[in-house]
Amino acid sequence: MNILVCISKAPDTTSKITFKNKNTAFNEDGVQFIVNPYDEWYALVRALELKEAQGGKVTIVSVGGADVEPVMRKALAIGADEAARIDANPTDAFQVASEIATYCSQNSFDLILVGKETIDYNGSQVGGMLAAIVDLPFVSNVSKLEVSDGKAQVERDKQGGNEVAELNLPCVISSAKGMAEQRIPNMRGIMAARTKPLTVIPSANPETLTEITAFTLPPEKGSVKLIDPDNMEELVNLLHNEAKVI
Amino acid sequence: MKVLVFADSSNGKVAKSAFEAVTYGKKIADQSGGSQTTISYGQLEDSELDELASYGSGEILHYSGDTEMDPLRLAKLVSGVATDQGYEVIVFSHDYTGKSIAPMTAAKLRAGLVTGAIDYPKTDGGFTVKKAVFSGKAFAEVKINSTIKVISLLPNSISKEKNGATKNVSAISPDLGAHSVNVVEFKAKGGEGINLTEAELVVSAGRGLKGPENWGMIEELASELGAATACSRPVADIGWRPHHEHVGQTGIAIRPNLYIAVGISGAIQHLAGVNGSKVIVVVNTDSEAPFFTAADYGVVGDAFEVIPKLLDALKAHNAAQA
Ligand SMILES: Cc1cc2nc3c(=O)[nH]c(=O)nc-3n(C[C@H](O)[C@H](O)[C@H](O)COP(=O)(O)OP(=O)(O)OC[C@H]3O[C@@H](n4cnc5c(N)ncnc54)[C@H](O)[C@@H]3O)c2cc1C
Numbered sequence: 422m423n424i425l426v427c428i429s430k431a432p433d434t435t436s437k438i439t440f441k442n443k444n445t446a447f448n449e450d451g452v453q454f455i456v457n458p459y460d461e462w463y464a465l466v467r468a469l470e471l472k473e474a475q476g477g478k479v480t481i482v483s484v485g486g487a488d489v490e491p492v493m494r495k496a497l498a499i500g501a502d503e504a505a506r507i508d509a510n511p512t513d514a515f516q517v518a519s520e521i522a523t524y525c526s527q528n529s530f531d532l533i534l535v536g537k538e539t540i541d542y543n544g545s546q547v548g549g550m551l552a553a554i555v556d557l558p559f560v561s562n563v564s565k566l567e568v569s570d571g572k573a574q575v576e577r578d579k580q581g582g583n584e585v586a587e588l589n590l591p592c593v594i595s596s597a598k599g600m601a602e603q604r605i606p607n608m609r610g611i612m613a614a615r616t617k618p619l620t621v622i623p624s625a626n627p628e629t630l631t632e633i634t635a636f637t638l639p640p641e642k643g644s645v646k647l648i649d650p651d652n653m654e655e656l657v658n659l660l661h662n663e664a665k666v667i
Numbered sequence: 668m669k670v671l672v673f674a675d676s677s678n679g680k681v682a683k684s685a686f687e688a689v690t691y692g693k694k695i696a697d698q699s700g701g702s703q704t705t706i707s708y709g710q711l712e713d714s715e716l717d718e719l720a721s722y723g724s725g726e727i728l729h730y731s732g733d734t735e736m737d738p739l740r741l742a743k744l745v746s747g748v749a750t751d752q753g754y755e756v757i758v759f760s761h762d763y764t765g766k767s768i769a770p771m772t773a774a775k776l777r778a779g780l781v782t783g784a785i786d787y788p789k790t791d792g793g794f795t796v797k798k799a800v801f802s803g804k805a806f807a808e809v810k811i812n813s814t815i816k817v818i819s820l821l822p823n824s825i826s827k828e829k830n831g832a833t834k835n836v837s838a839i840s841p842d843l844g845a846h847s848v849n850v851v852e853f854k855a856k857g858g859e860g861i862n863l864t865e866a867e868l869v870v871s872a873g874r875g876l877k878g879p880e881n882w883g884m885i886e887e888l889a890s891e892l893g894a895a896t897a898c899s900r901p902v903a904d905i906g907w908r909p910h911h912e913h914v915g916q917t918g919i920a921i922r923p924n925l926y927i928a929v930g931i932s933g934a935i936q937h938l939a940g941v942n943g944s945k946v947i948v949v950v951n952t953d954s955e956a957p958f959f960t961a962a963d964y965g966v967v968g969d970a971f972e973v974i975p976k977l978l979d980a981l982k983a984h985n986a987a988q989a
């Protein structure tokens with residue numbers, strides 16, 4: 422089975438978020454980048470498990486400049502077979518999806534996995550857009566994935582529960598917690614990753630449809646109001662009369 | 668502007684978030700001197716359609732051919748109607764259904780999409796929508812440059828408002844091609860509890876509770892409040908609580924009116940999923956716990972003493988209100 426995993430870089434979860442250029446751009450100075458957790462922990466690891474069980478190949482693709490190569494090497498160290506970097510500066514989900522769609526139409530994949538969202542721009546867009554452009558079935562927020570007989574059996578999150586469903590391959594699936602367990606790369610993997618193929622592909626220069634015009638930080642919280650642990654009547658009173666939430 | 672709002676439903680019930688989306692779409696139409704139409708699917712009783720109509724213009728396009736959420740077909744449904752009838756703004760809810768269909772619909776229409784909108788669009792000099800980014804650590808103004816604009820509204824961001832419109836339902840039955848998803852079974856989450864993503868009040872607990880056997884008081888507090896229960900990640904990972912209760916950066920993100928955090932330290936990854944809550948109450952033995960800096964009300968104390976007292980005070984309050 423030929424599996425494609427779409428990988429995005431994301432700031433480490435503990436990063437302090439600041440902006441530059443009059444609050445129009447994210448300030449990357451001093452920020453440590455990681456593989457977007459949903460792409461790494463769930464999509465990539467599940468792809469590797471499926472390959473280990475059924476044979477095949479796992480390719481990773483990322484749309485980005487040379488600065489994404491370190492996180493792509495990390496994904497190769499975890500076990501992906503090869504990597505493709507589409508050389509473009511990602512600014513819009515439609516642009517990213519279009520780039521990956523062009524790559525998909527020039528290659529043939531049985532299964533395309535994305536993360537449920539990136540933890541920086543929290544889009545949840547690229548997977549569904551990609552599926553629509555290449556006209557493949559799509560399900561989002563999948564927490565269990567099996568593949569057999571040319572079909573994907575999934576459990577997708579739904580309001581109030583999980584839905585068990587089946588769809589034909591090829592298809593696009595967005596991955597959520599539950600699909601797999603995080604894997605830590607070992608020394609052998611890290612050494613092997615250095616020589617695995619990482620191809621750079623020129624951009625197809627698709628259009629962008631959106632742009633971020635400004636960032637703002639949330640207002641500082643006023644300082645916490647402390648309540649005597651023996652006076653829970655006061656807390657109830659404040660929640661009712663002051664905060665008006667109960 | 669001509670606004671089309673997609674209203675999700677399942678098992679014959681319209682989703683609560685759909686009422687918010689319809690309210691939102693109606694207001695955009697009113698402010699721009701346009702019109703609003705709702706598109707719904709599934710098997711819906713008249714009473715459900717009445718309710719749905721009352722938040723919008725009353726105009727509903729209903730497709731009863733599908734009852735399951737098949738993203739490819741529903742995206743064809745919405746994009747087809749949008750193209751045929753010239754809708755300029757399309758609104759979804761940013762829930763599981765919206766996360767599947769909105770991006771597909773937007774791509775089919777070559778329309779820019781903002782997911783998780785938290786406010787009405789600004790239309791002076793463009794069309795700009797505000798959303799949370801970096802898991803709630805910041806906000807972005809996103810400008811949509813395409814002719815058609817697609818927005819998915821974060822649940823609980825605006826309050827739904829009825830305007831007394833009467834319904835005018837037109838049945839539609841476009842050809843949507845083959846089914847792409849075959850639904851086998853729905854597994855309801857354990858318990859009759861309140862759905863966490865839609866809950867207005869949430870009681871959450873962490874490792875400070877020491878073990879799963881101590882959650883009785885948390886559940887009792889939640890039930891007295893009419894709240895949903897949630898937990899921190901390690902608690903779900905070690906199996907004290909079910910995975911679907913895990914909130915935070917890698918769990919689900921919620922923004923209830925009230926979030927009560929008991930025995931949770933307030934790590935940045937936990938805060939990322941809850942910092943959109945309107946009011947936060949923290950109960951923790953450690954006055955240095957980082958959660959206190961994000962809290963509105965704090966109780967420095969032992970949960971095993973504080974929670975039973977809070978429960979008593981709440982019962983007395985509810986009895987007095989009744
Ligand atoms: C990439 C990444 C992603 C993550 N994603 C998430 C996420 O989505 N959600 C999440 O929750 N975490 C997440 N984490 C984990 C996070 O960093 C914290 O480790 C976790 O939130 C801590 O859980 P906790 O507060 O329950 O436990 P602890 O940190 O152990 O805190 C327990 C708290 O209980 C207090 N306490 C102890 N006894 C009592 C008592 N009797 N009464 C009252 N208080 C008491 C203690 O003072 C302490 O503050 C993530 C971590 C990483 C690295």
Ligand SMILES: Nc1ncnc2c1ncn2[C@@H]1O[C@H](COP(=O)(O)O)[C@@H](O)[C@H]1O
Nearest residue numbers: 427483484535536538539544545546547
């Ligand atoms: N620049 C990118 N290159 C490759 N894949 C990406 C990129 N951005 C996002 N993705 C994939 O799309 C998923 C959803 O991203 P988003 O729509 O931005 O939240 C991510 O989890 C990745 O799997």
